[in-house]
Amino acid sequence: MSGCPKCNGSMTEGFIVDHGDYGSAHVSTYQAGEPRKSFWTGLKQDKKQQFKIVTLRCERCGYLENYAR
Numbered sequence: 001m002s003g004c005p006k007c008n009g010s011m012t013e014g015f016i017v018d019h020g021d022y023g024s025a026h027v028s029t030y031q032a033g034e035p036r037k038s039f040w041t042g043l044k045q046d047k048k049q050q051f052k053i054v055t056l057r058c059e060r061c062g063y064l065e066n067y068a069r
Contacts (some may be wrong), residue, residue, distance in 0.1 A: 009060025016066075028053040030068035033056050 004011055016028045032049040051068035058064075 004058035004061060004063055005065070006063045007058060007061045010059045011056040011058055011065070014055050014057055018055060 002011065003009060018026045018028050020026055030053055031043075031045060033046070034053045036044040036045040054067045054069050056065045056067070
């Protein structure tokens with residue numbers, strides 16, 4: 001892993017937690033395209049166009065960098 005682009009500190013891998021109904025936790029996802037409203041679920045989703053978001057955090061300055069994988 002490369003160093004932080006802001007301060008050259010060490011970057012560690014993690015993820016951002018999204019909280020769902022009844023306290024459930026999920027990894028954030030990237031959805032390609034524009035957001036479109038859905039009556040039943042809030043937003044329409046295309047599971048084929050979703051990617052989990054991996055987040056790198058600098059141990060020195062706290063800078064976050066996200067990647068969709």
